[in-house]
Amino acid sequence: MDKEYDVIVVGAGPGGSTAARYAAMGGAKTLLIEKRQEIGTHVRCGEGLARGLLDQAKIPIDRTWIAAEMDGARVISPGGFTFEVDEAKAGNEVGYVIERDLFDRALAKLAGEAGAHIYIKTAARSIIKENGKIVGLKIISQGEPMEVRCKIIIGADGYESQVGRWAGIDTNLAESDIMTCVQYRLTNIEVDPKYTEFYAGSSAPGGYIWIFPKSANTANVGLGLGAHIVKEGGDPKRYLDAWIAKNPKMKNAQQLDMIAGGCSINAPLDSVVCDQVMLVGDAARMIDPMTGGGIAHACLSGMEAGKVAAEAIKLGDYSKEFFQKYEKAWRSELEEKLFRNWMAKEKAMTLSDETFDTLISLLDKVGMDNISVINILKALHEHHPELLKEFEDLL
Amino acid sequence: MPVENVNKCLHCGLCVGSCPQNAIFLNEVRLDFNDDCIECGLCSRICPVGALTPGGK
Ligand SMILES: Cc1cc2nc3c(=O)[nH]c(=O)nc-3n(C[C@H](O)[C@H](O)[C@H](O)COP(=O)(O)OP(=O)(O)OC[C@H]3O[C@@H](n4cnc5c(N)ncnc54)[C@H](O)[C@@H]3O)c2cc1C
Ligand code: SF4
Ligand code: SF4
Numbered sequence: 001m002d003k004e005y006d007v008i009v010v011g012a013g014p015g016g017s018t019a020a021r022y023a024a025m026g027g028a029k030t031l032l033i034e035k036r037q038e039i040g041t042h043v044r045c046g047e048g049l050a051r052g053l054l055d056q057a058k059i060p061i062d063r064t065w066i067a068a069e070m071d072g073a074r075v076i077s078p079g080g081f082t083f084e085v086d087e088a089k090a091g092n093e094v095g096y097v098i099e100r101d102l103f104d105r106a107l108a109k110l111a112g113e114a115g116a117h118i119y120i121k122t123a124a125r126s127i128i129k130e131n132g133k134i135v136g137l138k139i140i141s142q143g144e145p146m147e148v149r150c151k152i153i154i155g156a157d158g159y160e161s162q163v164g165r166w167a168g169i170d171t172n173l174a175e176s177d178i179m180t181c182v183q184y185r186l187t188n189i190e191v192d193p194k195y196t197e198f199y200a201g202s203s204a205p206g207g208y209i210w211i212f213p214k215s216a217n218t219a220n221v222g223l224g225l226g227a228h229i230v231k232e233g234g235d236p237k238r239y240l241d242a243w244i245a246k247n248p249k250m251k252n253a254q255q256l257d258m259i260a261g262g263c264s265i266n267a268p269l270d271s272v273v274c275d276q277v278m279l280v281g282d283a284a285r286m287i288d289p290m291t292g293g294g295i296a297h298a299c300l301s302g303m304e305a306g307k308v309a310a311e312a313i314k315l316g317d318y319s320k321e322f323f324q325k326y327e328k329a330w331r332s333e334l335e336e337k338l339f340r341n342w343m344a345k346e347k348a349m350t351l352s353d354e355t356f357d358t359l360i361s362l363l364d365k366v367g368m369d370n371i372s373v374i375n376i377l378k379a380l381h382e383h384h385p386e387l388l389k390e391f392e393d394l395l
Numbered sequence: 396m397p398v399e400n401v402n403k404c405l406h407c408g409l410c411v412g413s414c415p416q417n418a419i420f421l422n423e424v425r426l427d428f429n430d431d432c433i434e435c436g437l438c439s440r441i442c443p444v445g446a447l448t449p450g451g452k
Contacts, residue, residue: 036423044407123422159412160421175437178413182443227413227441234445260443262409 001119001141004149005031006313008137009116009156010124010163012039014295015281016156017107018057018302019309023154024115026310031148032108032116033139035123040104044261045295046183046220048196048212049096053296056333057303065102067214070095071194077360078201078353084364095196097212097220100295107299127153127166134167134276152309152318155279156302159262164284167277170269171285175228176349177266177342179207179292182236183222185256190249191219200360201353203243205229210292218256224263224292226349236260265289267342268335273323278305286334290341290348297334304329347391358384396428396450397439403446410438410447 009020012034020032047067054061072086073095087095112118122141127134128149136149155163161171191213199209206226213219223240230236237260244250264285272284280286281298288294308326312318351359366379380388397410404426411419411426418431419438439447 035421042406121423125420158408160408161412162417162420165417172415173413175441178409178441180409180441180443227437230441232445233439233442233447236443237445258405260405260407260409262407262412264412 001031001117001122001146001148002029003147004136005029005117006150007031007152007154007309008033008124008148008150009154010137011035011156011158011283012108012111012118012120013104013156013158013281013298014107015158015283015298015302016154017104017111018059018299019154019156019280019306020111020116020118021107021114022303022306023309024111024306026307026314028152028310028313030111030116031150032111032118033122033124033141034108034118034120037121039108039120040101042257042259043100044259045100046210046212046222046292047098047100047214048210048293049098049295050293051095053300053333057296057299059107059299062106065099065106066096067099068097068193070097070196070213073196073198075198075200075360075363077356078199078203079357081357081361081364083360084195097196097214098295103295124157124163127163151276152312153277154302154305154309155277155283156281156298158282159264161279161283161285164272164277164279167274169271169274169277169279171272171279171283173264173266173285176206176226176346177264177289178227179224179263179265180227180230180236180260181207181222181224181263181292182240182258182260183210183220184240184244184253184258185214185218186221186244186250186253187218187256188252188254189217189219189221191217199243200348200351201356204239206349209240209243221250221253226265229349263287263292263294265292265342265345268331268338271327272330273320273327275320276318278309278323278326280305284330286330286338288338288341289345300333301330304333355387355390358387396432396434397447398450399426400446400448401425403444404442405444405446407443410442413441414438 006028207224
């Protein structure tokens with residue numbers, strides 16, 4: 001490792017690797033550090049990925065990290081009503097269930113090939129400031145404490161989001177914007193290998209249960225709960241265990257792995273930059289508050305931040321003002337959707353099981369082909385005028 | 396400060412990213428708590444697997 005870099009990227013998830021790749025491609029001398037001993041493991045993810053944004057972030061599709069291609073998704077209400085979104089029929093991009101460990105390593109490889117230096121088992125521990133200016137990071141690399149100097153830090157440290165907070169960017173979350181999750185990879189179960197499934201309602205208060213198939217009899221089966229609703233440590237695991245135990249399709253289920261994790265389900269932050277620092281992906285709290293998906297957003301924001309970092313190095317301007325270029329870029333792609341879905345999530349958290357049943361059977365009636373705000377409103381008006389008021393502000 | 400049950404913890408970082416004081420650091424397989432902890436109890440309550448107990452020393 002050298003003593004000085006233009007750009008240091010902290011965290012080699014999809015966001016960090018993509019940022020490092022674009023910074024290096026743009027000519028900046030770039031260091032990418034990852035505190036884990038192996039990039040990509042343990043996988044802390046459901047591994048569902050919509051295709052569209054990947055193309056935007058120019059991530060080449062590589063069959064080695066695709067586990068399964070999906071035809072669509074199903075949302076299932078507590079009473080068993082199902083709304084099916086058939087991606088191909090709806091003309092949408094198909095989705096994948098991926099191998100996150102292989103995916104993350106493929107992206108790190110692209111960063112390395114672009115010229116970034118990569119060090120694993122290397123953790124950022126604090127930011128070094130001199131005369132009020134950031135001059136580098138204190139790190140511990142494979143057991144050795146050291147200091148590395150740099151002009152720009154890209155915080156890609158995921159949900160932990162510590163780099164930004166060390167630098168003074170407020171990424172703290174309200175409790176109702178935290179989803180606390182646990183997931184098993186289960187085998188020997190009955191799954192539809194072509195559909196992802198989401199279960200809403202009181203089996204996962206303030207969140208939902210997901211089944212993302214990896215193959216014909218194996219799937220990631222996970223659950224998230226709204227943190228403000230959780231009463232006691234271990235609740236997510238207890239809820240998930242209870243749900244699996246009463247699911248006949250999973251009566252012979254065997255566990256292949258178990259993970260936990262946090263998802264931010266917030267409205268977009270006011271600012272994800274300060275002088276010399278930009279945040280990307282989960283560190284910038286960019287997960288979709290409705291779907292919990294954040295892989296593609298991490299890649300996209302990583303690309304934009306990497307590009308801006310390289311440009312900033314060329315111009316010698318690492319100011320918050322210059323980084324507005326990055327703010328504009330990611331916001332124009334994501335902000336509106338994130339805000340809209342945060343509003344929808346806030347609403348969904350308050351719905352009773354009966355309302356979920358009503359809503360999902362209604363969506364089923366409207367049908368995917370005709371789905372639009374106006375058609376949903378019409379159907380509500382026709383079948384459930386009593387609910388119209390409740391959803392007015394949303395629609 | 397909360398006490399970690401290392402036999403339960405899955406090193407997922409949820410408590411780290413949720414702590415309003417940024418008082419926890421995940422050292423791959425062990426959590427470090429620093430003096431900024433205000434014993435708010437959030438991390439213990441929301442840990443997905445119940446690996447934290449509030450209020451050690
Ligand atoms: C249970 C669960 C299920 C999910 N399912 C899906 C899904 O199906 N689809 C989807 O799109 N998204 C999903 N997500 C969200 C998705 O995992 C994230 O959005 C995605 O990983 C974000 O990428 P990132 O690069 O921003 O951060 P991460 O992938 O979290 O990478 C951050 C990296 O930074 C490292 N790091 C942290 N601190 C330091 C430090 N101080 N020094 C050095 N390195 C550090 C970490 O070890 C980590 O490797 C899920 C999340 C959870 C918790
Ligand atoms: S939230 Fe629980 S499982 Fe996750 S790192 Fe913290 S103590 Fe461990
Ligand atoms: S008790 Fe509160 S302040 Fe202390 S570590 Fe846990 S979340 Fe942070």
